Amino acid sequence: MSIRQIATLTGHGDRVWGVHWNHTGKHLASCSGDKSVRIWGLEGEKWVCKTILEEGHQRAIRRVAWSPCGNRLATASFDATVCIWDKKSGEFECIATLEGHENEVKAAAWSISGSYLATCSRDKSVWVWETYDEDDFECAGVVTSHTQDVKEVVWHPNEDIFASGSYDDTVRIFEEDDGEWVTGAVLEGHDSTVWSISWDKSGDRLATVSDDKTLKIWKRYKSGNPQNIVTGSSKYSWKCICTLSGFHERTIFSVDWCHQTGLIATACADDAIRIFKEDEKSSSDEPTFNLLCSYNHSHAQDVNCVSWNPAQPGILASASDDCEVKIWKIDDV
Template sequence: MIIPLQKNVRQLLFDCFQIQDLIMGTLQEVQTLHGHTDRVWCVSWSPSGALLASCSGDKTIRIWSKEGDEWICKSVLTDGHTRTVRSVSWSPCGQYLAAASFDATTSVWSRKSGEFECLATLEGHENEVKCAAWSCTGSLLATCSRDKSVWIWEVSADEEFECASVLSTHSQDVKHVRWHPSKEILASCGYDDTIRLFREASDDWECCNTLKGHQSTVWSIDFDKTGSRLASCSGDKTVKIWQEYEPGNPESVATEDNISAWKNVCTIGGYHERPIYDISWCHLTGNIATAGGDDSLCVFQELPSPDPKNQPHFELAARARAAHGQDVNSIAWNPKQEGLLASCSDDETVKLWALSKD
């Protein structure tokens, strides 16, 4: 005998099936880009999504663009560094590219003339520079290093770079820096298992928040589209979502000195088997992509929840196992084409992926 379900139970089951349909998807490899002759450390899309920059242990930067149905290498920048190029980052206007290197310098490239030219070489760090990132206005550039410091550089109208502040609050190697999408607030993370937030105060910059919770190196961070949430990934194999609580917030989360507080509101774990090296929060869809030392890529999608601000819920939407054959070092969503991902690896390749529903 079939017993009729109550209406609310039927609705709950229907909602569950709808959610399951929503999250199931596939990461399909679109193309493998060859050219680098050593491990590839970082991939970065231009703001228009039309160019992809990659950098490598072969000391070069490659610029890729699409011709017809294929992505091809359009430029190879070879004269900027004497050691590994660890990170590349486009300015918001898309006319400049910053590259951080193990030779303790950061190069800035201009493409205003149509060709890439090295505009400046920034010196000052004592050891390997791990990452460089532009502020939302393009008037500031942040760099971080194995020397435990974060530097903030001011960019003048005549394309000169001057160090505005040296921040030494991390106790170990600083792995990554990322600017807020609409404010001059900088986030950094590193080998000391923490995330630091910095803001300008009076005539200098100060650390306004220290986020603790990861149990190992925090390798990478990324803000969501609004800048009110921050995602981090770690050697502890987890992703954490941090929520901003502004002064006077309705949740009564305590704040000090009229500065926002940040709290860990969600931890995503159990999907990567080794450290998670990079994370990218898509500003088009809200999906989060991760890449790790287990040679896998994961995409997480936020599901409806009764309290999305204070208790968000993310589930695995798609996964690519054996994505490269070796450690995957970087992952990035295309800012204009929904569902298009770039990744790179120790296997010396860059790969493009398309996220689609099954």
């Protein structure tokens, strides 16, 4: 198996912080320190910039997220706001600016139902926003259980629960209980900042990456599980079932677990992209993941984000401090 570059997308005037595919896999959004979002698509066999959104934020845009329906984008910015963009009349327009965070917003993510949006910030908080009608977003809860900057927030693929990663070295799972958003579990095991999180297709496992240069796999055990993992008074318990170390030379900034192929991609400060695959013969409670391929100089500077195409197996996008977005093909998937 090998990884090869199939496109380089240029145009951003500053580092590219994030990339995210829409649900059809036909459009890719990227966000940058230049305060803009670019939406890319194919014209014939060439990737081109279809749209530029650049009037919503006053500072760098740290993350961009497509809604499940593909008609909306949420952008999280260092200006402490989140903008909601809607493609109502064929063109994206900013329909709402969500305010409340006291410092830089590091990430935003939609729930699978599209009813909720979670945002996280340097102010140590995670906000949950609910949309009651087409253009109205209201805060449904603020969670302050992290003790440091919250770097990442990601919703479960099938349930209205989400995970967050923080500078406090922990991952936390949040769920709704009697109308309140509460911490359902705290995952401890990383020795430094947790930068990125990704759920597997089932939602029973998580991949997390950290400044400690490790990739960890966590598994959810429900009450009464046959493995006799103690859950106490909780509905479930999380256990780290695999730690991959020695593969990354510097901080791992991003991880994405492909729901089509099961491959895990990582983006690293050593300028490399790496692809891992689970050994099908290994135990589900003690799995083995092997490095399938890597591209050691995928970008000229830090790779900040990787994102699998949800509709085309083996297609991966990456974003870098070198101001470029690249698209890759993993052969023999």
